[in-house]
Amino acid sequence: MHEVVADVVVVGSGAGGGTVAQRLVPLAERGRKVIVVEQGPRFRDRDFDGNELRMARALYADAGGFLNEEGTLTLAFARAYGGSTVVYTGTSLPPPERVVRQWAVPGLAHDDLVRRARRYVGENNVHLLPDEEINENNRLFVGGCGAAGYSAHQFPVNVKGCRGSSLCNLGCPNGAKQGTHKVQLPSAEAAGVEVVTRAEAIRVEPGAVVVRVHPSEVGGPGTPPEWEPGSYRIRAPKIVVAGGAIGSSALLLRSGLGSGLPVLGRGLTVHPALILVGEHDHDVSNDVGHPKSFYVDRAADEGFLLETCTYFPFVTAKSLTGFGPAHERFMRAFPRLQMILVLACDRALHRNRVTVARDGRPAVHYAFTPELVRRLAAANRASARIFFGAGALRVHAPLADPQVLDAKDAQRVDELVAPSNFQPGRCSVSAAHLQGGCRMGLDAAESVTDSWGRVHGHPWLRVADASLFPDAIQINPYLTIMALADRVAEGVLADM
Amino acid sequence: MAGSSGDTRGTLGPVWETFRAIACVVVPASEELDADGWAGFERIVQSALAARPEGIRRRIVLFVRALDAMARLRLGSGLASAEPLAARRFLEGIERSRVSLVRRGFWGVRTLALMGYYGRPEAASEIGYAAHPDGWSARGLSAGAWPTRSGQGTAEPNVMVAGDEGETSTDA
Incomplete structure (x- = not known):
């Protein structure tokens, strides 16, 4: 095993690790x-060719189809220089005050997070897209919200020079999205921070991280690793883990830290999501322009968010419940499909957790509660009203019976959409907002870290990603992650 | 339905004919695929399976076998020779099964069939999906060619944006 000496090792390079x-x-x-180890490759803009299956396989764990142990939920998390900021849509919202208050983490104030978030709003060019860059899919959402009585908010996004490829979730081919791969990491590298890609953290131990550097896949996208493939022990007095809710929890569990931290890996929240579509009588231009420009926030009142979205043929096909001629008819109407992503606000529960399988791979245990299913149903109803308000002819709603609602059913949405129609393993539920597992709190009995990401009982170790969230953030999480990571880095600097 | 089975076909080799019959029910348009189309379909499915853990691969094969056995009991024939409408009704029942394990197993097989068909580059043009790295300009449009949004239904955004030094509120 090769030995390397450093002062700080950061595991992960996404919104958390890149910021640190x-x-x-x-x-x-x-x-x-300062060394950053990143499990995924370093991609060039030209690697992002928009091929759905190729890019999903290159960018996401299990090609985006990472399944929970119950087989009822797929989890999407990226592995790349820049982590999930390579594949998000650049949505950048501050943490809601009521959520941070409910978190009740001693020493963590909403004002402090907002002050830190503001730094990244400026650095990462967060702004509202001008009207002329809003595509028809988003315009229909706004119009439908107006007709159905919902308030649509515009997402601030961090793009620069967006050409409207609509391919955000497969990596921007034009380098427009200002994730950590475009802003924080290049800046850090220019100043002497070393980033090693294709470097998988196997375990952490006091004063060291054990890493395996993997070779490039023959013919695959991305640059070769900066270090020779092989095993390394990187010795460093300070270690910051930022591998995401699943990666960080699994790494700490693999490292044997679970015995002194009984809630390590527990309290996972994911914002379970459904993709709904409404068919119009005209083309909707859902495959050009920024895909996610507007949202409806009903988190505080009804426990859900609705967001505009555009997905790719296979993901769309997978997300529509059912099969056969009815399913195919929707797919053949692809250019006329308006799409809405439904996100339910779940609550941190002890039983929903990350564990580690015998082979060292992370395993996720996640069960749907009746309350969560009620929220999904409420979100289905709201989406159906918005689709019909926008003029849709038919709506596919997974929690409706029948699942295809015609315009004549518009007044019967409340009756036709019901929680009892939800069947785990039949409805395609996915999630990309993975949070918790290393929750902040007062002590080791109820949390994993303090409000500065310091792991209880392990002063050499900090966590800096969404795993810190004690409960769901109830909005897109990236700006909150960056603000928390900013705090963690400040703590490291103070220690040094 | 043409095609041979055997170990050379990867994970699904032993059950390929059954899987192909299921795929034709899941995506009826796959009946229209020619030999090249099926070859592309099969490459995608086998490649996806090859990248998954061994346990998942084994379970998929077992489940396809189980489906075929259940079809023989219910329909009197395996899925590869079942009448299409009967096969569809049978699989609809499987999809709605009260047994979670059965639903989840079918979800996996269905997902593979959808991936094989809609993951083909040709499928994008067949369904009219035309995303392009050049975005607006690939359509011969500039973003400004679109009409201005009416604003109906919008609320004041509750956000922070670059250059905004004012007080920040959130969507509480």
Whole structure:
């Protein structure tokens, strides 16, 4: 095993790790060695060719089809230089005050998170797209909201030079999305921080991270690893883990930290999501333009969010419940499909958790509660009203019976959509907002870290990603992750 | 339905004919695929399976076998030779099964069939999906060619944006 010496090792390079890397630049400038290890490859813009299956396989764990142990939910999380900021749509919202208040983490104030988030709003070019860049899919959502009595908000997004490929979730081919792969990591590297890609953290131990560097896949996208493939022990007095809710929890569990931290891996929340479509009598231009420009926030009142979205042929096909001629008819109407992503606000539960399988792979245990299913049903109803308000002829709603609602059913939405129609394993539920597992809190009995990401009982170790969330953030999480990571980095700097 | 089975076909080799029959029920248009189309379909499915853990691969094969056995009991023939409407009704019942394990198993097989068909590059043009890295300009449009949004239904955004130094509120 190769031995490397550093002052700080950061595991992961997404919204959390990328932010920490940049905030540790003062250390690098003082000659200290800061190393970031990232499990995924470093991609070039030209690698993002929009081929759905090829890019899903290159970018996501299990090609985006990582299944929970119950087989009822697929989880999407990216592995790349820049982590999931490579594949999100750039939506950048501050944490809701009521959520941070409900978290009740001693020493964590909403004002502080907002102040830190503001830094990244500026650095990452967060802004509202002008009217002329809003596509028809989004316009229909706004119009439908107006007709159905919902307030649509515009998403601030962090793009620069967006050409409207609509391919955000497969990596932007034009380098327009200002994730950590475009802003924080290049800046950190220019200042001397070393980033090693294709480097999988196997375990952490006091004063070291054990890493396996993998070779490039023959013919696959992305650049080769910066280090020779093989095993490394990187010795460093400070370690920051930012591998995401699943990656960080699994890494700490693999490292044997679970015995002193009884809630490690527990309290996973994911914002379970359904994709709904409404068919119009005209083309909707859902495959050009920024895909996610507007949302409806009913989190506080009804426990759900609705967001505009555009997906690709296979993901769309998979997300529509059913099969055969009815399913095919929707797919053949693809250019006329308006799409809405439904996100339910789940609550952190002890039983929903990350564990580690015998082969070291993470395993996710997640069960749907009746309350969560009620929220999904309420979101189905709201979406159906918005689709019909926008003029849709037919709506596919997974929690309706029948699942295809015609315009004549518009007044019967409340009657036709019901929680009892939800069948786990039949409805395609997915999730990309993975949170919790290393929750912040007061002590080791009820949490994994303090409000500065310090792992209880392990002063050499910090966590800096969405795994810190004690409960669901109830909005798109990236700006909150960056704000928390900013705090964690400040703590590391203070320690050094 | 043409095609041979055997170990050379990867994970699904031993049950390929049954799986193909299921795929034709899941996506009726796959009946229209020519030999090249099926070859592309099969490459996608086998490649996807090859990348999954061994346990999942084994369970998929077992489940396809189980489906075929259940079809023989229910329909009097295996899925590869069942009448299409009867096969569809049978699989609809499987999809709605009270037994979670059965629903989940079918969801996996259905997902593979949808991937094989809609994952083909040709499928995109067949269904009219035309996303392009060049976005608006690939359509001969500039973003500004679209009419201005009416604003109906919009609320004041509750956000922070670059250059905004004012007080921040959130969507509480």
